[in-house]
Amino acid sequence: MAKDKTLFPKVLSDEDTKFVENYQPTDYPPNAVTADVILLTIRSGRLAVLLVERANPPQSGSWALPGGHLRPEESIHETALRELAEKTGFAAEPAHLEQLQTYSTPGRDARDSKMRVTSVAYLAFMPDPGTPRAGSDARLARFWAVDDLPEFNSELTCEDGPTLAFDHAAMLRDGLERAASKLEYTTLATAFVDEQFTISDLRRVYEAVWRNSIDAPNFSRKVKSASGFIESTGGKRATGRAPAGLFVKGEADIISPPFFRPIE
Amino acid sequence: MAKDKTLFPKVLSDEDTKFVENYQPTDYPPNAVTADVILLTIRSGRLAVLLVERANPPQSGSWALPGGHLRPEESIHETALRELAEKTGFAAEPAHLEQLQTYSTPGRDARDSKMRVTSVAYLAFMPDPGTPRAGSDARLARFWAVDDLPEFNSELTCEDGPTLAFDHAAMLRDGLERAASKLEYTTLATAFVDEQFTISDLRRVYEAVWRNSIDAPNFSRKVKSASGFIESTGGKRATGRAPAGLFVKGEADIISPPFFRPIE
DNA sequence: CGAATAGTGTCTGTAAGACACTATTCC
DNA sequence: GGAATAGTGTCTTACAGACACTATTCG
Numbered sequence: 001m002a003k004d005k006t007l008f009p010k011v012l013s014d015e016d017t018k019f020v021e022n023y024q025p026t027d028y029p030p031n032a033v034t035a036d037v038i039l040l041t042i043r044s045g046r047l048a049v050l051l052v053e054r055a056n057p058p059q060s061g062s063w064a065l066p067g068g069h070l071r072p073e074e075s076i077h078e079t080a081l082r083e084l085a086e087k088t089g090f091a092a093e094p095a096h097l098e099q100l101q102t103y104s105t106p107g108r109d110a111r112d113s114k115m116r117v118t119s120v121a122y123l124a125f126m127p128d129p130g131t132p133r134a135g136s137d138a139r140l141a142r143f144w145a146v147d148d149l150p151e152f153n154s155e156l157t158c159e160d161g162p163t164l165a166f167d168h169a170a171m172l173r174d175g176l177e178r179a180a181s182k183l184e185y186t187t188l189a190t191a192f193v194d195e196q197f198t199i200s201d202l203r204r205v206y207e208a209v210w211r212n213s214i215d216a217p218n219f220s221r222k223v224k225s226a227s228g229f230i231e232s233t234g235g236k237r238a239t240g241r242a243p244a245g246l247f248v249k250g251e252a253d254i255i256s257p258p259f260f261r262p263i264e
Numbered sequence: 265m266a267k268d269k270t271l272f273p274k275v276l277s278d279e280d281t282k283f284v285e286n287y288q289p290t291d292y293p294p295n296a297v298t299a300d301v302i303l304l305t306i307r308s309g310r311l312a313v314l315l316v317e318r319a320n321p322p323q324s325g326s327w328a329l330p331g332g333h334l335r336p337e338e339s340i341h342e343t344a345l346r347e348l349a350e351k352t353g354f355a356a357e358p359a360h361l362e363q364l365q366t367y368s369t370p371g372r373d374a375r376d377s378k379m380r381v382t383s384v385a386y387l388a389f390m391p392d393p394g395t396p397r398a399g400s401d402a403r404l405a406r407f408w409a410v411d412d413l414p415e416f417n418s419e420l421t422c423e424d425g426p427t428l429a430f431d432h433a434a435m436l437r438d439g440l441e442r443a444a445s446k447l448e449y450t451t452l453a454t455a456f457v458d459e460q461f462t463i464s465d466l467r468r469v470y471e472a473v474w475r476n477s478i479d480a481p482n483f484s485r486k487v488k489s490a491s492g493f494i495e496s497t498g499g500k501r502a503t504g505r506a507p508a509g510l511f512v513k514g515e516a517d518i519i520s521p522p523f524f525r526p527i528e
Numbered sequence: 529c530g531a532a533t534a535g536t537g538t539c540t541g542t543a544a545g546a547c548a549c550t551a552t553t554c555c
Numbered sequence: 556g557g558a559a560t561a562g563t564g565t566c567t568t569a570c571a572g573a574c575a576c577t578a579t580t581c582g
Contacts, residue, residue, distance in 0.1 A: 105339050257570075509562090
């Protein structure tokens with residue numbers, strides 16, 4: 001189809017072939033491109049983000065989102081997945097990974113005086129994957145509940161938890177907003193829970209991400225009537241007090257009509 | 265405030281100062297970072313996008329979104345504004361400019377074999393600014409109605425209009441979707457009209473971007489009841505048959521409750 | 529039994545969309 | 556008058572949210 005032709009022109013014009021042959025990358029100002037990943041999960045009913053303690057400069061010793069440099073042969077999306085695996089030792093890919101935004105303000109990285117560093121932030125969701133193990137140039141890797149981060153909870157001070165390196169606090173802020181908004185009109189809440197889940201599991205995802213409480217009866221009816229959101233397995237889980245129906249994700253990606261956050 | 269500290273660390277640690285001093289950009293694979301702008305406007309009731317005919321390789325002679333390289337001292341946002349001004353000669357900045365997405369698939373640019381080219385796409389809205397004049401490395405610059413582009417109208421063939429260079433068709437597709445969705449929950453439709461406008465002007469923006477027709481009576485009531493969307497100037501415009509009330513943009517940026525596109 | 533959770537039914541307010549109807553201007 | 560546009564009123568349907576109520580399990 002035509003899309004392939006524009007995306008990957010297999011045949012270059014003679015002019016372009018010559019142009020590329022004579023092209024000297026060193027004639028241009030140097031740039032670095034990196035991917036940083038905001039991996040969110042739900043732990044004990046609280047929204048948590050994966051952070052690593054940096055082992056190397058710049059900002060060695062401070063906490064940051066896992067990330068690293070684009071390699072010549074990979075897409076930036078692949079960079080995000082690779083860095084996540086390297087820095088945390090998770091075998092499983094996140095249930096959802098999407099590009100968030102690109103950050104390039106001059107001065108955001110100490111190296112900017114010699115080479116501009118442009119970072120593409122990615123947003124990822126997955127069920128609680130347990131404890132990460134720090135890899136490559138990370139000293140530590142762990143999940144932090146978002147409201148245990150001083151920059152996201154005005155009741156805490158810098159002494160109470162990590163403050164973030166670079167502009168990663170801004171990235172996280174944008175990621176949290178995107179996550180909250182995505183739950184409104186997509187079925188991505190299911191990316192936070194196991195393959196089989198109860199409606200209450202799903203409701204707790206919404207409550208953690210939206211930081212509010214939701215009327216359980218109304219939520220239950222809404223989810224069941226949104227076509228393609230969830231499908232009953234017929235099974236029951238007796239973990240709580242009353243046995244709850246078990247469900248799996250349906251085929252739909254979009255909720256119609258959307259669920260709305262209460263207006264703040 | 266804390267945000268400034270993380271974004272622009274004025275004081276580097278000794279370790280970081282040393283690290284930056286010893287940093288050799290040429291030790292790393294070369295990268296280029298560019299900004300490409302999807303500038304949308306409404307012309308004769310139709311949604312139109314600004315394209316330039318490329319004067320230089322790669323893909324010289326084909327039509328593309330205006331764009332160019334990040335310079336060492338500027339943010340990528342500033343690159344977008346600068347390239348737009350250079351390539352089209354518009355004195356006025358667009359009424360709205362936001363980052364859309366970053367494109368980095370290997371092979372998207374012929375130069376990728378020597379240096380990866382990562383492009384940050386921007387989405388811009390403005391009232392019809394008249395005819396652009398081609399500047400810097402553009403042979404021609406003009407607006408194209410989106411449904412005069414063969415890649416966006418299945419009834420046209422390549423003979424009937426320009427097909428887009430690189431992956432710019434994918435960018436435009438994403439931009440159109442973003443624009444349509446932004447009109448649902450923001451007041452950005454006002455970025456397409458002059459400072460003073462009638463409710464029908466605003467409705468025609470929605471109709472052009474959403475590619476549908478909207479019931480005028482319902483639209484009128486909805487816009488007027490959405491607090492902060494528009495404010496009456498008291499004036500009237502007699503251009504049409506019946507005189508229509510004139511309005512300016514209100515202080516709100518978000519429409520609550522949102523306007524919804526009809527489900528396709 | 530009492531507490532906690534799962535799930536039902538029912539009511540109210542708000543808003544979207546359909547559409548009949550009136551008002552104003554230009555030809 | 557007739558066509559085009561601007562703007563009103565009103566009706567139906569749908570859904571969000573409040574909340575009373577029942578059912579099931581564990582301590």
